[in-house]
Amino acid sequence: MGKPLEGVKILDLGQIYNAPYCTLLLGYLGAEVIKLEPVNGGELLRKRSGNEGAQFPFLMLNNNKKCITLNLKHEKGKKLFFELVKQVDVVIENFSTGVMDRLGFSYEKLQSLNPSIIYASGTGFGSTGPYKDLPAMDLTIQALSGIMSITGFDDKPPVKTGPAMADFFGGIHLFGGVMTALFKKAKTGMGDRVEVSMFDAVYPSLASSLGYYFGHKEQPPRTGNRHGGLAEAPYNVYPTLDGHIAIFCVNDKHWANLMNVMDLIELIDDPRYSTIPERVKRIDELDRMISDWTSKFNKKDLFQLLNKNNVPSASVQDLDDIHKDEHYRATKMINEIDHPVHGKIIVPGTPIKLQSHDDFEIQPAPQLGEHNWEIYHQMVGITANEFKSLMELQVI
Template sequence: MALALDGITVVDISQGVPGPLCSTMLGDLGAEVIKLEPPDGDWLRTVGPFSETESDLFIRLNRNKKGVCVNLKEPAGQAIVRRLARATDVFIEGYTTGVAERLGLSYAELSAHNRGLIYCAISGYGSQGPLARTPATELDLQAFVGKFRQLGTPDEPPLRVGFDIISVNAAWAACQGILAALYSRESSGEGQRVETSLLDAAVAIMQWTTAAESNPDEWRARPLSGYTEAPDHGFACKDAHFLMDWGNRNDAWQILCTTLGAPQLGTDPRFNEWFKRLNSKAELAEALKPFLASWSFDDLQQLVQGMGGTIVRMNTAETLFHSPQVEALDMLKELEHPVAGTYTTIDVPWLCSEPLARLSPVPAPSLGQHTVQVLGGLGYAADQISQLVTAGVVVGSS
């Protein structure tokens, strides 16, 4: 059976995480993806850790792509991209607002020669507003939207989220917008410009904050000073750290305390109501600490689940990836890279009854690996390609 995007071509001139992750997802849906990089390469190539000389993150976010290296500071390089865009379905750029226009690669310019083009722009702060032309990074946006203030405790210095959560969400947002535009094109015959930004992606996951802002003095009895919930460091027993929850059932809380040998905590005025426990998590964990110390996680799991609650071990990456549940989902796959060797990556996170996507085993390209092949497909003669290589317009074997 054909994959969902078989026959669709994507040209991606973005770097880093959002655009490349988006185009990798489109590639797993069956699209042919051509990745364009500057002569010094996508900056993600320089981000460790490394296997041999290859960035472990780059090879995971750039599978299943043809690699073309073009100097977009040169008019001849810009002409190559415009030529590519005439025959592609999807074009992805990740510039700060205004840069694509200066390069002659705006939606207006490219769509004038390809009315069915889906053009996706992923910027930092969006195309409107006082910060539209301000460059932005993942850390900038985590700080801007207050993510630094939603970790740790109020008396600690700000903490960043430990991975690029906003960039990843921007990739999903861009992919969703592109798929919607492709679906619309089926009936209209017309392409369109799809726009998202790191700021859009960050605000989109803040519904809990909008709920808190609607009545900040009553949000779970905690004024909105940066937290929608109290920080939760979980609990410790003799062989694990874990989280447990029994919702707003005060009766279950009292049963738990009695079973643990601490019936006085069940009626303690600091903890006898759900919202009090919710907003006193550190104090609660300290109060339970001596009573949990002799319990194994397996015994606690049986107790808490028997009361209708939930209890989850706090995994490390190693214990997570080797857990029976993750193994049952078959999410981790081993692929081969010609330089980095065997590496583990993550499969497409959804299943259809008939396969519409697959994890492509084609490794991430080396810098300019397919330049000659792609330019030849555009009609450039061998001597023209050699001249472009000599002039520094493209990188690739002539």
Template sequence: MSRPLDGISVLDLGQIYQGGYCGLLLSYLGADVVKVEPPWGENVRTRSEDGKPPQVQFLNANKRGITLDLKSAAGREALVDLAAEADVLLENFATGKMDELGVGYDTLSEANPELVYAHGSGYGDSGPYADYPAMDLTVQAMSGLIHTTGFPDGDPVKAGPAVCDFLGAVHLALGITSALFERSRTGEGRYVEVGMYDCMYPTLASPVSAHVSRSDAPPRTGNQHSGLAIAPYNVYPTDEGYVAIICISERHWEALATRIGREDLVGVEGYDSKSARAERRETVDDAVTAWLDGRRTDEVVDQLLGDGVPCAPVQTVEDVIDDEHLEDRGMIHRLPNQGEGRSEVPVPGMPIKFAGVAEPTVEQAPLLGEHTEEVLAEIAGYGPEELERLRTET
């Protein structure tokens, strides 16, 4: 059973998370993805002394790995030779860096007019911020994500996961697949670029709506709805943990109010609509909190789910990597750890499912430069002399 990108070859010069995850998605879609690193390894390898941190293994499964020194003439020549035969090249260096090295889009597209060249960055190729150095943390700050995260009486707080990196990666993968689709009709490649900052603005739908419609809306709302437009919408304490509860429809609210013994709040003025309840958030939350007092999380979740009320326990990272649903969905693959720490790395699987197509087999991330000679011989046609020249000149 074929996968959508079977037969597509990708040169993945991605680093850290944005580039790494984009390449991982393409590999799961069926592409032959070759991870290209400098001889000393990409930046994320510095997060452990042995150069094999879990992050590298987490995001580079199913790829082959080579090393090229793009500061050397031989390394740049090898990249051009590989790009001449590839379908896609992706990278997330600082804007303009590849051009400085002499292997930017103009050079590589001349060698291969059908090449889809994809560039991920923090702020994109144009605009006042284009040259700003950018990482997930700084884009979180610039995008308003940090300002809108936390409690009203507390300091702004960054989101735990690297949301900017991963949203940027997904958008970059979408741009690549769209360009490949276009190429199937035109026969021509395309330059594609994605700035993480651009990707974050749409996520502010609720805070921006609150700004437009409610001048008194605080920037940070804790675990309440970021637009203060829904109640209940919160994370509540139980006897030994926390549970998230939200009521989107009237039937949700009626079922919850009945469960907690507050039928007096059903269908009465002030609680008979979503917006009315949102104006009385404290009363609603107090009623839910009072009912939860002394109850276990699992008991609460079982009862509310049985009533059709959207809710979930607040799981720990340890809970998530052992989650039976993720296991059933093929989202966790336990591969031997190549570095220090626990014996296994729970590598993520493919979130996109295709009917009639088996889940991709997930193989270990390559060691640094593991497939250099194999890839150069197979794709660029390098023989012993060219390989020896590359070794001696880089």
């Protein structure tokens, strides 16, 4: 049996995290992903490689792709691009709003060349609405979407999340949009225009805080590591001898289990703590009591003890812990591969698991222009002399 997306051809104009993560997932599922980059230096993330370690995000997000270079502003480059469009199923990009139109690559133009084309755009704010022309970076999305207003501690300024969640939420939803369009194309033969904005994609993640806002008719406070809607207690990160551990009780059974482990069984039915609303009223007191107890343990020993007694918890792992994590390696989410330039590197697998395809091969991220001859010769039909001439003109 072939791979799920075998035979699907993707022309990937993505840069940084958003669209490249979408196309990484498509590549892992068997699509032929052709990454198109500028002639001089490649896409923005590749250009960061001058700083130590900065090359690894590019190497993580561009596995299982082929790479070509093309000057999209040169007339010969535009013609080559149009020839490629005729041969592929999907064009994916995450340029600023209007860039593709200004280059002459609107959906209508590409559809006239390939009526069944799927044209997918990852944007910051979408192509309509008052924000459509604003700079779209992960930080600006987090600020305008309300994420920063609820992140951090109430007595400190708002902060962004550590991960680039807007970029990756957008990339995941873009993947879903492309897959939906491919499903439609398989049934009807018709392509579509797919657009996903990061601003839209992150809004549902505010669910807990929105619950507080609608319930209390006021802005929720920044709650640090407590529940975003202050609807559960205990729910926090507590100190240990060698770090921290997260503990949370989402129902009364979890509370009873925790009190048993802490040898405080008299508090299980104490009316001051026996229900979630009463525990929330005494959240500061609970956190002090639990902190005093957790500070006597090593985090991993305590995690094992709590897990054994069915108390939801997790030791707070740092990046060193994560890359030794047995579970990530067992699920093939963390993989060590050999890269022809960088040697042994760690790259992510795919979170999407299919029982019929429980194994996948990881091809290292390509070098800039590595597949120029293969793609332009096989898909467009240019000759060796034409290829040489296009190289000299810096079209490819």
